[in-house]
Amino acid sequence: MRGERLTAAQHRLVAQLTRISESESIPLEAALGRYLADDVLAPVDVPPRAVSLYDGYALAGPVVSDSIWPVVGESFAGDSPPPLSTNAAMRIFTGSVLPDGANAVIAQEAVDRTGDAIRLNESISPGDGVRPRGADSRQGDCILEAGTRLDAPQLGLLASVGHGFVSVVRKPRIAVFTTGNELIQPGEPLAPGKIYNANHPMLVGALSRLGVTVLDLGCLPDDADRLRAALAGAATQSDLVITSGGVSVGEADFVRQVVEELGRVDQWRVFLKPGKPLAFGDVAGTPFIGLPGNPVSTFVTFFLFVRPAIRVLSGADPDIDRPPLRLPLAESRPAGDRPEFVRVRRTRDGAGQTNLSVFRNQNSGLLSSMAWADGVALMPVGVDLVAGDVVDYFPFEAWYL
Incomplete structure (x- = not known):
């Protein structure tokens, strides 16, 4: 099975999600990064006089x-x-x-x-x-729409019309755990056959940057009973359950099997590299996204699927159709059989032109490539690219907005 096209899979995922209904009124100083629950109307003219x-x-x-x-x-x-x-x-x-x-x-x-x-x-x-009076905003104008993410300029605008408090969507509660018998926690002695669990702190850190409430369920072994109990419990506490590992076709990959027992798997495999073994559906009615286990695949698919899901839960546009930046490659790149997000870094050539340098090894297990890169570039299917060809570029910093 080749897998569904990326954009089709993204749109199918977000179409199944709805905004969290609960909201809360919080001080403006605490609202950075939150999402508006309602349209905001200006109660006064700004400026109030010329x-x-x-x-x-x-x-x-x-x-x-x-x-x-x-x-x-x-x-x-x-x-x-x-x-x-x-x-x-x-x-x-x-x-x-x-x-x-x-x-x-x-x-x-x-x-x-x-x-x-x-x-x-x-x-x-x-x-x-x-x-003139009202040059910035007029009394009764809608100055910010529901679903707007509040950054510093939006906070300033709200303050300018006198809002000391603002109604925001409750933070999404995201349950997260990693799976794998081979994983041990950083800081423990490295036993034979084991590797350190890099995905867990990476996922928790990424979730924290996106301003959600993290329900950290740790790391579980490849055991169907343990996974069943963890997934069932997570579904009762959270708005979204995400896992890393266990959604492929190996004999010890139980996550997909257990999710199908408790709910459904609506999507399995995406026509994408890295990140093909990705699943989403629900566990007892709670949305579920199963990320692949390789660290780079985990990171890329997190931002391609989990981030849009969090935005929809928060009442915002999923932001999956925003045009990427377009920059030239600094080197040639052979054609691939799947759309591929390669790790790149912006560099300048002797003429001052910004180019994208590609990391030397694109293996999906190499976290060093992610630490080196400042973004990913999308390589189209079946096209040999040469230096100077322009490609879609996605800077990491934009994924945290």
Whole structure:
């Protein structure tokens, strides 16, 4: 069985998921990385009154070059200045409220001041130098939509309209465990036939970066009864269960078998390299994603499938159709029989051109390649590529957003 195409499998997975219904109101300072539960409307205009764009003079009346204006006061940021009479000027500073009656602001560099009067060195038009009331947002406007991920600019926007608290979707609870008789925990003596469990801290770390609540169920042996109990328990506590290992066709690969007993496997195998032995479905109604066991396959499929699932659970767009970056390869690459995500690093050639250098060995068990790389590039099926050919590039940092 060759396996389903990547994008089709991704869309089929997210189509089975729904947003978590519970929400909570939290302080703005605690909302970084969370997802809005509801649309946010502006309760006030921003700015609430017209303000000056720069240091200068607010003017009331027709503005022409060489005219002379008496200066009748000052408006500092935070002041509520008195009205300005016609044909008069008021000293004003960046962000200060425009006095009633003023219709423009002239920059201080464009005037000559002598005592309490200024001479204008240029003509300006009504509205120049002014940020009007409501220029940023108007009362009643939807300033952020439900499902928006709150980063620093969004927090600033919410603060600008006076929101001290915000309603966000409850953090998804993600149960995770790894499987394999060969695995031991880092820090323990390395016994014959054993390897250290690298996938577990990698998955827990990636989940933590995505801002979820992690239910860490540790590492389980290749034992059907132990797996059955763990999966059944995880399904009652979590919004999504993910595992690493045990979904291939080996005699000790029990995860797929147990999932089918407790629920269903909707997808098995994806036409992809690395990461072909991937499964998803549900355990007693709770969504399940079974990642492959090789570390690189685990990492790549985590971000191709688990990350979109978490976004949908949080009420956001799955972000699986966003156009990738397009960059040229620094070297040739032979054709493959499956779409392949190869580990690459951005480099610059002698002409200052950014290229993608490919790691020397693309074996899916080499975590050193992931630590070296800053992203992956997608190699199309059946195409011999040469240096300079442009490919799709996915930087790792974008996968954490």
